[in-house]
Amino acid sequence: MNLQQLGQVRHDWETAEVQALFDMPFNDLLFHAQTVHRQNFDPNEVQVSTLLSIKTGACPEDCKYCPQSGHYTTDLDKEKLMKVEKVLEQARKAKEIGSTRFCMGAAWRSPTKKDMPYVIQMIQGVKEMGMETCMTLGMLDEDQSQELAEAGLDYYNHNLDTSPEFYGNIITTRTYADRLNTIDNVRKAGMKVCSGGILGMGETELDRAGMLIQLANMPQQPESVPINMLVRVEGTPFAENEELDPIDFIRTIAVARIMMPESHVRLSAGREEMTDEMQALAFFAGANSIFYGEKLLTTANPRAENDQKLFERLGINPERRCEKHSEEAQEAALMNAVESQQQDKMFYDASV
Numbered sequence: 001m002n003l004q005q006l007g008q009v010r011h012d013w014e015t016a017e018v019q020a021l022f023d024m025p026f027n028d029l030l031f032h033a034q035t036v037h038r039q040n041f042d043p044n045e046v047q048v049s050t051l052l053s054i055k056t057g058a059c060p061e062d063c064k065y066c067p068q069s070g071h072y073t074t075d076l077d078k079e080k081l082m083k084v085e086k087v088l089e090q091a092r093k094a095k096e097i098g099s100t101r102f103c104m105g106a107a108w109r110s111p112t113k114k115d116m117p118y119v120i121q122m123i124q125g126v127k128e129m130g131m132e133t134c135m136t137l138g139m140l141d142e143d144q145s146q147e148l149a150e151a152g153l154d155y156y157n158h159n160l161d162t163s164p165e166f167y168g169n170i171i172t173t174r175t176y177a178d179r180l181n182t183i184d185n186v187r188k189a190g191m192k193v194c195s196g197g198i199l200g201m202g203e204t205e206l207d208r209a210g211m212l213i214q215l216a217n218m219p220q221q222p223e224s225v226p227i228n229m230l231v232r233v234e235g236t237p238f239a240e241n242e243e244l245d246p247i248d249f250i251r252t253i254a255v256a257r258i259m260m261p262e263s264h265v266r267l268s269a270g271r272e273e274m275t276d277e278m279q280a281l282a283f284f285a286g287a288n289s290i291f292y293g294e295k296l297l298t299t300a301n302p303r304a305e306n307d308q309k310l311f312e313r314l315g316i317n318p319e320r321r322c323e324k325h326s327e328e329a330q331e332a333a334l335m336n337a338v339e340s341q342q343q344d345k346m347f348y349d350a351s352v
């Protein structure tokens with residue numbers, strides 16, 4: 001590829017040049033990714049979000065990686081839609097421990113008419129606390145997208161998961177086009193897009209390239225790009241999948257950083273299984289967003305204490321996006337995180 005173009009936001013990525021990025025010697029790739037990262041971000045800042053499952057399990061979709069799918073038998077405790085006040089209580093706690101964005105996820109094919117008023121109250125309540133809001137509720141039509149945007153929703157998460165070619169091996173109950181359509185509706189309604197995928201599902205490097213091309217070549221690149229590492233949950237069809245090579249994971253982060261220079265690249269599911277060294281390398285490769293808190297939807301997430309220690313060891317500061325949250329307050333909040341997390345075992349109580 002033409003290295004002169006490094007760091008430019010482009011929407012015309014082709015397979016051969018993305019493949020060339022994947023084929024680069026690891027150190028060269030990381031050097032370029034870090035260079036691009038520094039052109040757009042403070043390299044020592046990581047954005048911190050908290051994710052709460054507001055409705056857990058019994059999902060009608062058949063995503064083969066997902067313990068929330070009603071198609072598979074897993075140990076997951078199913079929960080109905082959480083009460084609004086309970087969600088807001090968790091959002092307050094997330095703010096106290098330094099999160100600037102509160103993400104709420106529901107295991108739905110798409111929200112029903114009956115659910116929307118509750119979801120809207122949740123958005124409005126979290127916004128009033130001065131936090132950014134994000135939701136992942138499944139597919140959205142134009143009207144639903146508009147309603148959520150009007151309620152104040154900042155981000156909508158809807159992952160592409162993988163390449164269009166590999167997609168049929170993972171999900172049969174919704175199409176790739178359905179996914180792109182939802183993302184399109186979200187954009188039209190004026191919300192920011194959070195969209196990425198999962199590595200370790202049996203896809204090839206070409207599939208990883210294909211997924212990143214889909215994301216980067218959107219008319220507007222997603223503001224947030226979660227790169228997940230498959231969590232092999234017992235009972236799901238992917239439980240026995242081969243372990244992902246950590247170097248391949250880091251390589252994909254670096255390629256994502258180069259292709260989407262202005263997006264936040266997020267370490268999401270699978271972080272629990274990553275060593276500190278692997279996370280450090282991921283930050284060097286251009287990842288600059290994590291989920292913070294005890295659980296990431298339904299799989300374990302490294303405890304706040306570990307995150308806090310790792311940030312300190314690496315000299316990383318949480319990105320300050322929330323105007324109402326002063327630097328000192330945020331620092332103090334993070335320092336207190338260990339204590340508050342230890343005292344409060346209720347952080348991820350998804351009871352109704």
Ligand code: SF4
Pocket residue numbers: 059060061062063066067068069070106107108109138
């Ligand atoms: S990934 Fe989402 S849509 Fe797919 S089964 Fe899980 S909760 Fe449902």
